[in-house]
Amino acid sequence: MGGPAAEPYDFCLSFATEQRPYVEEVAELLRKAGRTVFYDAYETAKLLGEDLYTHLDEIYNRGSRFCVLFASEAYVRKVWTRHERRSVQDRAMREAGAYLLPVRFDDTPVPGLRGTTGYVDARVTSPAELVRILLEKLAGEPQAATVSASILAVKADPHTDLEDLVRKALSHCRVSVAPELISARGSSVTAVVPEAVLSVAEVVVDVTATIADLARKGSVPALRIAVHRGQVPAGQPGESVDLTEAAEAAASAAVADVFDRVPEAGCVIVATQRVFDTVIRPGRGGCNPAQFSWTTTADGRGLYVKVPGFPQYGRPARPAGATPAGAAAPRTYHFGGPVTAGQIGDVNFFGSDDDRH
Incomplete structure (x- = not known):
């Protein structure tokens, strides 16, 4: 079997199955950023029939510019991840710079990985x-740098001045955001509300209700308000994966179907899976999960729909822990402060946990 060409991948990902939901999202974001990434789910056809012991050694030892090693208790005890780790560490010993980039899910010691890395x-x-x-x-x-934020995507008839509607709603809620954080995109508008300005729960409860009320008074038809939670570039956001996800939620055919099923509805409020799992399901800030019904997009992503004035609309919200067939498992993440690239993979010397920056 011929090995792969030298460094055909920008990144290879080494991880245990228990961390797949997080790692899969990393892989997807890297691909959307135009980077080449070795992630097993993308390589099914290539791996079929190969001597995996030899092939994976080629990938993790010589086939990538960097290896991202997702360390955990499960990672340390499993046979195949041990094989990958040894290949990675053999390469790391020969490199003058950082090759192994550790990402930790817990504090389990990883053989051969120094605590000063x-x-x-x-x-x-x-x-x-x-x-x-x-x-x-x-x-x-x-x-x-990025900031944690609520991302609103509002969509309606293309002749509606949605940008003005969103600005008025935020003003009514006494929320001040920079003008560049609100932008028109065809028949929709996106607005970024940093969590430092307003909590996601307040956006879900107060801002969406205000937008819906102003739209009703202005006779705006078939209004869709999607709320997502994610990371956007600091300053002028431009484009990001999370902005796109919010816009796609508002434009989803599953949401359009609501108006077909409930013609009297003037507005539909949509929460993405991340918003539901981290804010609505726990009932933060007055959120009521019983008001939301679960649906899915064509590619299996979960959406949670609320139809003001129609509390019993559609299917009941999916029970906690249940995953629809073909859909990815719910992903809940904590959003921390910025971490610099210089802190990953390079050797740093810390006197104690309090000295880490």
Whole structure:
């Protein structure tokens, strides 16, 4: 069997199955950023019939610019991850710079990985923020910092001035956001509300209700209000994966179907899976999960729909822990402060946990 060409991948990902939901999102974001990534689910056809012991050694030892090692108790005890780790560490010994980039899910010691090696803590770092760090490491240049935010996507008839509607609603809620955080996109508008300004729960409860009320008074037909939670570039957001996810939620055919099933509905409020899992289901800030009904997009992503004035609409919300056939498991992440690329993979010397920056 011929091995792969030298470094055909920007990143290879080494992880235990228990961490797959987080790692899968990292892989997806890296691909959307135009990077090449070795992630087993993308390589099913290539791996079929191969001598995996030899092939994986080629990938993890010589086939990638960087290896992202997702360390955990499960990672340390499993046979195949042990094989991958040994290949990675053999390469790391020959490299003058960082090759192994550790990401920790817990504090389990990893054989051969020194405690002085900089790492990213997945317990306080979202997949989007980790990808920013990895891209910065790859480029050798700082990438734009990101902030945690609620992302509103509002969609209606293309002749409706939705940008003015959203600005008025935020003003009514006494929320001040920079003008560049609200942008028109065809027949929809997106608005970024940093969590430092207003909590996600307040956006779900208060801001959406105000937008819906103003739309009703202005006779805006078939209004869709989607709320997502994610990371956006600090300053002028431009484009990001999370902005796109919010816009796609508002434009989803599953949401359009609501108006077909309930023609009298003037507005539909949509929460993404992440918002439901982290804010609505726990009942934060007055959120009531019983008001939301579960549906899915064509690609299996969960959405939770609320139809003001129609509390019994549609199917009941999916029970906690249940996963629809073909859909990804719910992903809940904690959003921490920015982590610099220089802290991952390079050797740093810390006097104690309190000295880590």
